[in-house]
Amino acid sequence: MIELDLRAGNVFEAGGLTYFVAESRPGHVVVLPDACPHRGGPLRLGSYDPAACVLECPWHGTRFPLARLLAKALPCVRSGHRLRACVPADEPARVTFRRQSAALRALY
Amino acid sequence: MSTTSAPRPQAVAIPRELFRDALLRFGSCPLFGNTEEWLMEDNPYRRPVRPQVLRYMDFEQVLGRADILTYSSLAANRLLLNVYESDLVLLPAHGLGMKEDDFRLFYAPEIRVHAEMIRPTLERHVFGFLGTEIDVSGTWTKDALAAYFTTLFDTVRSSDELPLVRALRGSSNPRHAALTLLIQLAGDFLSEASAMTRNVLGKFDQAQSELFKIVIDELGYGVHRAKHSTMFERTMSSVGLEPEIHTYWQFYLTSSLLLNNYFHFLCKDHAQLFRYLGALFYVETMFRKICRDIGDCLAQTFGGQADIEYFREHAHIDKHHGEMVLHKVLLPLIDRHGTGIIPDMVRGFEEAKLVGEIADEDFAAQVAWSDNEQAYKALHDRVYANVLAAGERPPVQQFVEPRGELSVTHVHDGDELCHIVSGVMRFVTGHERSVLLHAGEGTVIERRRLHGAIIESEECVYDIHSIGDRHRWL
Numbered sequence: 001m002i003e004l005d006l007r008a009g010n011v012f013e014a015g016g017l018t019y020f021v022a023e024s025r026p027g028h029v030v031v032l033p034d035a036c037p038h039r040g041g042p043l044r045l046g047s048y049d050p051a052a053c054v055l056e057c058p059w060h061g062t063r064f065p066l067a068r069l070l071a072k073a074l075p076c077v078r079s080g081h082r083l084r085a086c087v088p089a090d091e092p093a094r095v096t097f098r099r100q101s102a103a104l105r106a107l108y
Numbered sequence: 109m110s111t112t113s114a115p116r117p118q119a120v121a122i123p124r125e126l127f128r129d130a131l132l133r134f135g136s137c138p139l140f141g142n143t144e145e146w147l148m149e150d151n152p153y154r155r156p157v158r159p160q161v162l163r164y165m166d167f168e169q170v171l172g173r174a175d176i177l178t179y180s181s182l183a184a185n186r187l188l189l190n191v192y193e194s195d196l197v198l199l200p201a202h203g204l205g206m207k208e209d210d211f212r213l214f215y216a217p218e219i220r221v222h223a224e225m226i227r228p229t230l231e232r233h234v235f236g237f238l239g240t241e242i243d244v245s246g247t248w249t250k251d252a253l254a255a256y257f258t259t260l261f262d263t264v265r266s267s268d269e270l271p272l273v274r275a276l277r278g279s280s281n282p283r284h285a286a287l288t289l290l291i292q293l294a295g296d297f298l299s300e301a302s303a304m305t306r307n308v309l310g311k312f313d314q315a316q317s318e319l320f321k322i323v324i325d326e327l328g329y330g331v332h333r334a335k336h337s338t339m340f341e342r343t344m345s346s347v348g349l350e351p352e353i354h355t356y357w358q359f360y361l362t363s364s365l366l367l368n369n370y371f372h373f374l375c376k377d378h379a380q381l382f383r384y385l386g387a388l389f390y391v392e393t394m395f396r397k398i399c400r401d402i403g404d405c406l407a408q409t410f411g412g413q414a415d416i417e418y419f420r421e422h423a424h425i426d427k428h429h430g431e432m433v434l435h436k437v438l439l440p441l442i443d444r445h446g447t448g449i450i451p452d453m454v455r456g457f458e459e460a461k462l463v464g465e466i467a468d469e470d471f472a473a474q475v476a477w478s479d480n481e482q483a484y485k486a487l488h489d490r491v492y493a494n495v496l497a498a499g500e501r502p503p504v505q506q507f508v509e510p511r512g513e514l515s516v517t518h519v520h521d522g523d524e525l526c527h528i529v530s531g532v533m534r535f536v537t538g539h540e541r542s543v544l545l546h547a548g549e550g551t552v553i554e555r556r557r558l559h560g561a562i563i564e565s566e567e568c569v570y571d572i573h574s575i576g577d578r579h580r581w582l
Binding site: 024027028029030031071 | 240242247256454
């Protein structure tokens with residue numbers, strides 16, 4: 001379990017993996033793995049088509065329905081600006097947190 | 109696997125005009141009218157809501173977190189508690205006597221129909237902010253839930269003094285602060301577990317029986333003196349407070365009403381069962397520390413005079429209740445109904461925490477407000493002089509009131525300046541806490557702080573200047 005202040009940023013690393021926090025619909029945040037399922041591209045830098053609910057990876061243009069990505073979303077709860085997310089238990093809790101533009105519209 | 113809880117299917121809304129009509133009819137019930145007394149002595153049906161201002165309120169807006177202590181919230185929460193408690197059996201401790209008409213009116217079907225018509229809009233008004241403030245997402249499993257609870261408990265265990273306890277200990281009048289706290293708790297504790305009992309009927313297998321065990325613990329297994337509300341009555345009596353429910357109706361803070369109503373709100377709607385159980389788990393686990401600390405504070409403040417058995421009992425039994433809720437209710441329900449119910453549980457847990465924090469902050473601010481009533485009175489002269497000297501003066505209203513006229517407690521959304529033109533007013537900042545204001549004197553009224561007034565001369569003429577932010581006039 002990690003705790004983040006969403007005013008400070010929306011990308012973090014835990015256990016060697018990168019995750020990003022994004023707003024999938026107004027007021028609703030999700031924590032998604034950053035690595036594209038295709039070749040590991042940075043999904044946080046992709047472009048999002050809200051009409052089609054599809055995220056496009058910046059590396060190869062692979063398009064993923066948001067629903068598919070959400071199946072891998074980390075369990076999390078936001079209270080105001082504070083976000084608690086459960087990272088997999090076997091990953092170290094050390095977190096590097098930084099601000100970086102997200103593919104989905106960033107909340108903060 | 110579970111993700112975010114599904115939004116509720118849209119129900120047919122109550123038309124605006126029907127809501128407004130029902131609101132005014134409900135508010136016009138004689139039981140909810142203004143009063144000439146500060147205390148509602150042994151009459152659980154008399155609950156003033158200041159009906160004269162209801163027509164000016166906009167309850168159809170959802171209040172944000174920043175506005176949850178405004179007058180609109182106070183008014184809506186007073187109304188809501190009246191709505192919810194018409195489901196409960198309440199009888200005066202010293203017999204119905206002359207109150208029989210009140211008793212019958214409180215439960216009158218016509219009143220209850222209006223109550224139900226206004227309930228959804230009022231609930232959205234005061235609880236809608238929780239949907240914005242709390243957001244649950246992702247793929248929740250039992251392991252993730254366990255990790256989440258463990259982290260939260262570790263945080264609480266290692267936390268410093270609770271804000272509520274800090275307010276008690278830091279008060280310049282700890283005795284009054286402690287009485288104020290007991291008054292805030294009384295609104296809920298004197299009918300303890302009533303909201304919860306809404307969720308023990310029906311059929312939901314083993315979890316239902318486990319929940320029932322907690323309810324009967326709260327009710328003392330039918331032994332009246334062991335009933336938790338009876339224990340709390342003894343606490344009240346031991347420090348000189350009246351033990352009858354809602355005697356101190358006028359002194360409930362907005363957040364105390366909000367907290368009490370929150371559990372009725374969840375339990376009244378059975379589709380919120382899992383959300384409620386998350387909130388219950390928070391209360392049963394966190395309440396231990398709160399009760400231990402409050403019990404210590406009361407013992408310290410009142411010495412041997414205070415009966416703190418209620419708090420000692422909770423510090424003990426809630427350890428068991430917390431484990432019962434987790435292992436006998438939450439986890440078995442997840443096994444049976446799937447992880448899809450977890451987000452609602454997490455939501456309830458976080459909501460109960462947030463509403464509790466709001467109540468703590470509000471209580472601390474009110475204690476500070478009462479403690480500083482002389483300082484606010486002293487501010488009057490400077491602020492009044494600056495208001496008179498200002499090119500553009502703030503809006504002002506003048507009131508002329510006769511002896512005995514009581515202004516039912518309320519809050520303002522901005523700072524106000526009260527200036528006495530003639531006569532004498534007793535300005536009340538809490539139960540048995542007041543300052544006397546004579547002609548030429550006055551006080552600054554801090555925004556969102558509960559206060560009332562009573563006229564103590566044949567007539568009193570006073571002005572209320574809406575100064576907005578007092579710092580601007582200093």
